[in-house]
Amino acid sequence: MDMKEKQTMMENIPQTGFFGHPKGLFTLFFTEFWERFSYYGMRAILLYYMYYSIAKGGLGIDQATATSIMAIYGSLLYMSSVIGGWVSDRLLGSSKTVFWGGVLIMIGHLILALPGSIITLFISMVFLILGTGLLKPNISSIVGNLYHESDTRRDSGFSIFYMGINLGALVAPLVVGTLGQQYNFHVGFGVAAIGMVVGLALFVLTKKKTLGVAGTIPTS
Numbered sequence: 051m052d053m054k055e056k057q058t059m060m061e062n063i064p065q066t067g068f069f070g071h072p073k074g075l076f077t078l079f080f081t082e083f084w085e086r087f088s089y090y091g092m093r094a095i096l097l098y099y100m101y102y103s104i105a106k107g108g109l110g111i112d113q114a115t116a117t118s119i120m121a122i123y124g125s126l127l128y129m130s131s132v133i134g135g136w137v138s139d140r141l142l143g144s145s146k147t148v149f150w151g152g153v154l155i156m157i158g159h160l161i162l163a164l165p166g167s168i169i170t171l172f173i174s175m176v177f178l179i180l181g182t183g184l185l186k187p188n189i190s191s192i193v194g195n196l197y198h199e200s201d202t203r204r205d206s207g208f209s210i211f212y213m214g215i216n217l218g219a220l221v222a223p224l225v226v227g228t229l230g231q232q233y234n235f236h237v238g239f240g241v242a243a244i245g246m247v248v249g250l251a252l253f254v255l256t257k258k259k260t261l262g263v264a265g266t267i268p269t270s
Contacts, residue, residue: 071207072196073093073260077253079214080188084249085152086218088159089182091226091242096120099162099235100171107234109168123175123221130183144188144195145257151184152250162237192261 100116102108111119138147158177161170193211197204222245230238 071203071210072260074196074257075193075207075210077260078189078193078196080229081148081152081249081253082211083214083218084245084252085155085185087218087225088155088242088245088249089222090219091222091245092159092162092178092228092239095230095235095238096162098230099239102235103212107236109171111168123179125177126179127182130179131187132183133180134184134187138188138191140184144191147184147188147263148192149250149253151181151186151188152246152253154178154181155185156243156246156250157181159239159246162239163243165236196261219262245270 072192097116097120099108100111100119101113102110104110134147134151141147142150154177158174158181161174162179164170165259166174190211194204197207222242226238228239228243
């Protein structure tokens with residue numbers, strides 16, 4: 051993105067409206083809050099779902115194997131950000147990449163919300179890995195696009211954004227974990243899916259008014 055495109059983008063972004071920060075920070079804060087709610091909620095019960103017996107609503111996988119699957123899954127989640135960066139830079143721009151990432155995450159949680167097998171577990175993980183890879187690096191990138199490099203609010207803006215991540219991570223296990231344990235795992239996964247639906251809806255409904263053209267232009 052050249053300086054002229056950057057200047058045009060900044061002029062298009064409402065610069066006040068969320069605790070003295072650009073309005074777009076509201077959209078990104080709550081989108082990421084709900085994405086993290088869905089992720090940490092799912093994660094709070096996923097291991098138990100894998101190794102609990104079928105009679106208890108789980109998949110009956112050996113506990114050591116289930117732990118290994120979780121470790122590999124976590125590693126692939128972080129590695130998948132490379133895909134998200136490439137798709138954003140070369141094809142869609144950050145905003146569309148975030149949207150499609152959220153859609154894939156939602157599908158992954160919906161698959162888990164339905165009674166299934168080890169095969170459906172792995173299918174859901176593919177959706178979640180790809181979706182997280184698309185969404186996570188790009189939503190942070192859009193936060194950076196809200197500010198000029200010299201804007202003194204930039205650091206505090208990122209701090210507020212990360213607060214949304216931490217709040218989602220704090221609340222999710224309490225809500226989803228409790229529902230998963232008291233009712234069944236699929237109810238918990240369903241609530242995680244609803245969290246991502248809420249985040250997606252908020253992103254789609256508010257981004258035009260709050261983000262302007264931020265995140266819409268591929269960088270290369």
